[in-house]
Amino acid sequence: MTWLVTGGAGFIGAHVVHALHAAGEQIVVLDDLSTGVPARIADLDDVPLVRGSVQATSLVAKLLREYEISGVVHVAAKKQPGESVDNPLLYYRENVGGLESLLRAMTDVGVDALVFSSSASTYGDQDTDVLTEDATCRPVSPYGETKLVGEWLIADVARSTGLRHVSLRYFNAAGAAAPELADTGAFNLIPMVFERLTAGLPPKIFGDDYQTPDGTTIRDYIHVGDIASAHVAAARHLTAGREAREVLNVGTGQGSSTREIVETILDVSGYTDLKPEVLARRPGDPAVSIAGADRIREVLGWSAEHDMRSTVTAAWEGWLFHHPEARRDDGTAPAGGASPGTRDE
Structure with a gap:
């Protein structure tokens, strides 16, 4: 398969690109470089970097066709809860509007596999210490809301089109x-x-x-290299052709x-x-x-190292x-x- 990685020059996105590349996957990166750094993936000579926004639906569709993309790893997003409180319109435009544009292009071209970068911010305030995917989400910031709305949007499109998808709810990313x-x-x-x-x-x-x-x-602090390997596991899960419609925590469980x-x-x-x-x-x-980490181990065979x-x-x-x-x-x-x-x- 050939994967389009949006936001692939960012902190987490570049780790995902390197991990997928090391796993032998073909990759194309789309990044508007508002926060991404091309040097992070400059050593990967066979990975094209296209500067552009996921909100440019026609550009996304062009890339999907030109590179014969089989699946998308969608990492591009605004990601600061505090900033989202001050500027919710920006977060809804970038995170929800960007995802809508990406899904429209994928639907038009017929790309049916998606790994979505979600967040533990979807949980918000809870009455339990260990958070499982079955918890009722109550996000407390517009950022968390946009990630939860993104999961809903993906699920709705999947019911309509048969999109196969895995949404990964990161806990506290750290390391390098x-x-x-x-x-x-x-x-x-x-x-x-x-x-x-x-x-x-x-x-x-x-x-x-x-x-x-x-x-x-x-x-629950999770090494960003482990987050990247979770994306590889999710991509491999979709590559196998499974009818996946999963929402999974990415954490250590500690x-x-x-x-x-x-x-x-x-x-x-x-x-x-x-x-x-x-x-x-x-x-x-x-x-x-703390992340409940059982389900991702059961579904993807993945655990933090x-x-x-x-x-x-x-x-x-x-x-x-x-x-x-x-x-x-x-x-x-x-x-x-x-x-x-x-x-x-």
């Missing part, structure tokens, strides 16, 4: 399969801590009075507390003298959010690749002020 593929933004806990350490400032912990063993929130993550970062980075600063809770942060420490270590190596000034070779912290960050998903 190679330093040059690392995320360059600071939009969740791990890079936000890196950012403060680079500025010579202590990391922040928001709340230590939750009903958890150490009082801090617990999250939780790490914020304090555990921060202490691991300090140990890995060498900034052990910068003790965490505990602040008040942030509104809307659930105490515990990386533990929390290896994920943090890979993330730090990627951060140093893009921020060499953060390296602590002489035992002293860099001077400077902190940059503002945004909240973790």
Whole structure:
């Protein structure tokens, strides 16, 4: 099969492209390069990169025909919950409108296999610590809403056309399969801590009075390389011609507390003298959010391979690749002020 990967020059998208390529798949990348970085996939000489938007339906249809595409891995999307609260119209236009355009082109051309990048943000506030795919979704941000609407739209099109699809709900993506593929933004806990350490400032912990063993929130951190391998498993599942209509969590099934993550970062980075600063809770942060990982193992035979420490270590190596000034070779912290960050998903 030949796969079109939308958003394939982005952080997660580039990992997916490299994983599919290593698995022997033929790939074409479509990316508008608003946040994507061509250098992430520049070493793959046989992978065409087309600059353009999934909202250009005629362009998508042209690519599907020209490259004889058999299936699509749709990663392209806006993905910051905080930004989505401030600009919901942008998120509905890009995430829902972009998916509608892609599905229209796929339907017109007759491409019937789709792997959709969804999110654990679809769950929102829940009364249970371990989240399974059977939970009633209650997203708390327009971003989460657009991902849930996307799943609904795909299911509706599947009932009408026979589209075979797998939607993957990522939990907290972190790490990097190679330093040059690392995320360059600071939009969740791990890079936000890196950012403060680079500025010579202590990391922040928001709340230590939750009903958890150490009082801090617990999250399921999944190595982005594992997320990429889940896409390969989903693509192979569809390649086998199965009548798939699946929604699956992508997580480790294990939780790490914020304090555990921060202490691991300090140990890995060498900034052990910068003790965490505990602040008040942030509104809307659930105490515990862990992926129920049984269904993806049963359906795709997939499970995560990386533990929390290896994920943090890979993330730090990627951060140093893009921020060499953060390296602590002489035992002293860099001077400077902190940059503002945004909240973790």
